[in-house]
Amino acid sequence: MKYLSDIIRGIWKENPVLVLLLGTCPTLALTSSASNGVGMGLATTFVLVGSNLVVSVIAGIVPKKIRIPVYIVVIATFVTVVDLLMKAYAPSALYKALGIFIPLIVVNCIVLGRAEAFASKNGPIRSICDGLGMGLGFTLTLTMLGMLREFLSSGSIFGVKVITAWTTDFMLPAAAPGAFIIVGVILGLRNHFRRTAAIRAGKLYVPPEDIDCEHCHICADDKKD
């Protein structure tokens, strides 16, 4: 049950894009079409699960002082493995579209954030579940966003034209400014509904725990000093 809740938490309650607001760069840059979103999401999921597993295993022996560089090396290794595997086995069109963004998974905050905030404090199985949940949450959000942007810009979904009369592309949603606008609207709506739901239940709206700095020691250590 604990494992299941680890997975589900990443998909909805602590969705990395919509709640934790991590990994915004690939979110905005890569969701111009739905298939790009799926590809990038799955690649990130693979890296997340792998790095979470390795980090949770080695966390016990890594000296505290150099844990971040060690985690980065682990993540970078996984990203390069994904890069090579995709080059070898993925359809060439997908690799062409994602190619330059794959190396950027290394600096994706979600991966290092989960390694530091979750995997280094929990066992391997829970860490895998967490990586899987966060990765799936990321993939679903990217796919949804990609579908929305693709539909708004050219009337098609996954490259299939749904509105056949739509011949001239509308550039705004497919370009970067459109991505900001659409993500902003989604975030605003989400916050609005959560707040009204909380008020209706007679409670104060409290953001999820993981947003505050307490649970991440990247900078909290300095604050204690």
Next chain:
Amino acid sequence: MKLKECENFVVLGVFLGVVGLFSALVLALVSGVTAPAIEKADQRAKKEALEQLGLGEFDNDPTAEKEKCKFDGVTFMALRKGGKLVGIAAESETGGGYAGTIRELVGFEPDGTIRTVLITDEKETPGLGKNVCERRNKKTVANFWKPEDKKLPPNAILDQYSGRKAGDDTKWRLKKDGGDFDGKTGATVTSRAVAEMTGKTAETFAGHRAEILAKFGATEVKK
């Protein structure tokens, strides 16, 4: 002393070194395993592109070293069927696009007429520059279930170059620059880069045609 609380920089350095070494080992292993598959994927992509040029069937390997020659940064490849030259593919690239390098493959008939222009690699803006470069079947809900057309999808900008040849008084520029070719609105930089690159390739082929044909062993040129 516990390793976790260690602050001795020599120990830390050695630890990092070991981690790096281990990751290098993993990468070497994966790279070794995937190298043949990557090679094969590259070959397949290249062969598909060459087939799309529509110069007719060929049974040699145009990417092999003995079937290639290079002039002014343009690589020419011979396409043969049963030893006879059926066409020449020219590969060139330019940094003149809106973002990054544009790579192009041009199919020539032996007399220098362009058959097909194909963009093999680009990083242009989706919706603008990409429309100049992309050949893609438009899928709609109406034709979703129909089998896909095997023909090369059309692209109005790239198809202008088919049937043209260097020396025919062709001006390899956009109409708005006083040339012969249309550009795409909103993607002038990309259109211009493609026009210039295609022109350079055609001129190079015209300028070195005798040498290229001699190298490929097809001296007789039908007039």
